[in-house]
Amino acid sequence: MDTIVRKKIRIFYYSSALIAMAVVALAVTVPYFIDSRKNYALLTSEIEASIIAASKRTLENSVTRTIQEIDTIRSSTLAEFKALCDAQAQAFSRLDAQAVQTLAEPRRDGSHPPPGTPLTLADAGIVIREQATGRVVWTNGRQDADAFTHIKPGEADAAFPVTATASMSQGMTVTLFFRSASLDAVAKERAKALIRAVRLDNDSYIWVNEIRNYAGGDGYAIRAVNPNLPETEGNPLSTNTPDIHGNLPYKEELDGINRDGELYFKYYFKKVNSMKITQKLSYAKLYKPFDWIVATGVYTDDIDALIQKRKKALTDAYKAQIHSFGILISVVFAVCAVLFFVFERRINAMVSSFISRLQEDDHELRDKNDRLAAAYAQLEQVAYHDFLTGLLNRYAMSDRAGEEFSRSARSGAPFCLILADIDNFKRINDTHGHDVGDVVLAKIARRLRTSLRQEDVAARWGGEEFLILAIDCDQDTGGILAEKLRSVVGGKPIRVGEDELHVTMTFGVAAYTPGKTFDEMLKDVDVCLYAGKQRGRNCVVADACRGAKAT
Missing domain, CATH: 3.30.70.270 (Reverse transcriptase/Diguanylate cyclase domain)
Structure with missing residues (x-):
């Protein structure tokens, strides 16, 4: 009879243990897999959003930095020619009007240097006036000298940002000046050289479209700089030009510039060193002094490749995590089964020992709780009280x-x-x-x-x-x-x-x-x-x- 009772107890014990283990395993694994799947889906969507946002920030930073460099070039060009004019005006101040006229005889072939000729001090406009009356005595005809002579001496004019005046003998003054357009032309060429030399990650580059008509239409702009298509630089652009999918990127770009001065937009364009045409995410911003739209972009397939790479890494990590968790559950299940078996074999001998140890553990736990409470009280004292006065901090x-x-x-x-x-x-x-x-x-x-x-x-x-x-x-x-x-x-x-x-x-x-x-x-x-x-x-x-x- 005792054997039968022990056998029933053993069967009940093992059945209960196995059922409990199965329930616990399900209770642990099901929420874990559900939560892991939610986290995986969330991280996947966040990866795409974060990469796109980072790409946009990179594009905007590249354009902003380029515009700052363009503005620096423009400022340094004005300063350079201002210094040249100041020095030449001082040199002319030691001569009389006839000597200055002889040295600065107008060009015989026109008032402006031929296109593409580097601007030098020899291209400066020169006006000689009577100091007392301000009457114009002579001009060398350059740099729109006729327009400059209508500006009263000492008055600033945005069309002539660089001027230098010096007194001469016989009651005369000499003024050297440059048109804004001439100086900006020099600064544009210097800026173009810099932009052509810039290369960004993933074969990205900076390009510039120079607006001629903010209303749009055919010839609304010219392609000023494009390292991807250098042979087309100088060609006119039209807001009516579509890409291969029928979009009007130039119109979208001009509308955004007119509205906000900057924009992000997508269109289809040829990749660098390839005949492949693919979608491009671009950022463009207006540099108003030159009427330049400065832009850069990144191809969306490059972004997609990076997104897929990150997603694959995340997927591999997720699968490895699930696999490891499955192995861990299996190992825990097996270990528990062995422990249950060993425990059952030694149950009678362990009961008394367990009760004794339980009492010891209870005493030790109480002692630890007391120490933990004291430590927490001390920590609270430090965190919330002033150490010197004991008052609240x-x-x-x-x-x-x-x-x-x-x-x-x-x-x-x-x-x-x-x-x-x-x-x-x-x-x-x-x-x-x-x-x-x-x-x-x-x-x-x-x-x-x-x-x-x-x-x-x-x-x-x-x-x-x-x-x-x-x-x-x-x-x-x-x-x-x-x-x-x-x-x-x-x-x-x-x-x-x-x-x-x-x-x-x-x-x-x-x-x-x-x-x-x-x-x-x-x-x-x-x-x-x-x-x-x-x-x-x-x-x-x-x-x-x-x-x-x-x-």
């Missing part, structure tokens, strides 16, 4: 005040903030040393703490300032409490070694009114404290902050 006080604000907003219960400052504390530090100052802070904090009601809260707010949260106090009650604290602090000297220091404090009091924030109350109570300092210190001010403002 600024962070803890801000949290406690926030709770009181919420309570008062719900129930309408009053409370006050009392801001106290030790009078002439710097003199104590300077006279007796910072160690004595620390002792004074600690003893004043003790006097404040012991004089407050149980429900009130005190904190070291900073330096020699203390902030007190007086619960269920209106303005008058708060003033009475502050006066009590002032009397306690200044009522008897503080002994530090052989010295007795007579220390006083000034108090400001502000009561809560509905709608006020913590920061606004702090400003009010600070105004009261400041008023107390102005009144001679060692006093309580509970009225100065009503309607007052800090100065």
Whole structure:
């Protein structure tokens, strides 16, 4: 009979163990697989969004940096020709008008250098005037000299950003100048050379379209720079030109520039060093001084390849994680089965030992819990209390005040903030040393703490300032409490070694009114404290902050 009972118990034990293991395995694996799948789907979508966002930031940064470099080239070009004109004007100032005319004889073939000829000082416009009357005596005909002569001497004109004037003999002045268009032409060529030399990642590049007509249409712009199609530079562009899918990228680009000055857009274009045409994500921005649309882009198939690469890495990691988890569950299941078997074989011998060990573990756990509670209390003391005074620190006080604000907003219960400052504390530090100052802070904090009601809260707010949260106090009650604290602090000297220091404090009091924030109350109570300092210190001010403002 005993054998039959033991056999039934064994069968029941193993059946229960196997069922429990299966239930636990399902309870662990099913939520795990569901959660892992959700995380996988979320990370997959985030990978695509983050790569596209990073690509856009890269495009925008590249264009912005290029525009900054273009602007630097333009500025340096103006500065360069300004310096040349200044030097030449000074040289002309040592000559008479006839000598200048001889040296700067107009070109016989026109007033401007041939196209493509580098601009030099010899191309500067020159005007000689009578200094007294401003009458034009002679021009060399260059740089739109006729237009320049209609500008009064000394007046600035954006069309002529570089001028230099010097006095000559016989009451004459000589002025050298350059048109903005001529200088911008030099700066454009320098900027084009720089842009052609720039190469970005994934065979990306910077290109420039120069707008001729912001209204669009045929010839609305020319292709100024395009390292991918250098043979087409200078060709006219049309907003009516479609890509292979019928999109009008030039129109979309011009519309975005007219609307916002910049845009992201997609279209189809030839890849670098290839005849393949694929979709391109581009960013374009207007550089208005040159009427240049500066742009760069990245092909979406390159972005897709990077996205797929990241997704594949994530998928491989996910599969490896699932595989590892499956192996772990199997191993745990097998180990548990063996343990159940061993446990059953030794169950009778282990029961007593287990009970004894359980009692020991319970005692040890209680001991650990006691130590953990003590450690937590010590950690809380460090985190929320000022180490010197033992009062709450600024962070803890801000949290406690926030709770009181919420309570008062719900129930309408009053409370006050009392801001106290030790009078002439710097003199104590300077006279007796910072160690004595620390002792004074600690003893004043003790006097404040012991004089407050149980429900009130005190904190070291900073330096020699203390902030007190007086619960269920209106303005008058708060003033009475502050006066009590002032009397306690200044009522008897503080002994530090052989010295007795007579220390006083000034108090400001502000009561809560509905709608006020913590920061606004702090400003009010600070105004009261400041008023107390102005009144001679060692006093309580509970009225100065009503309607007052800090100065």
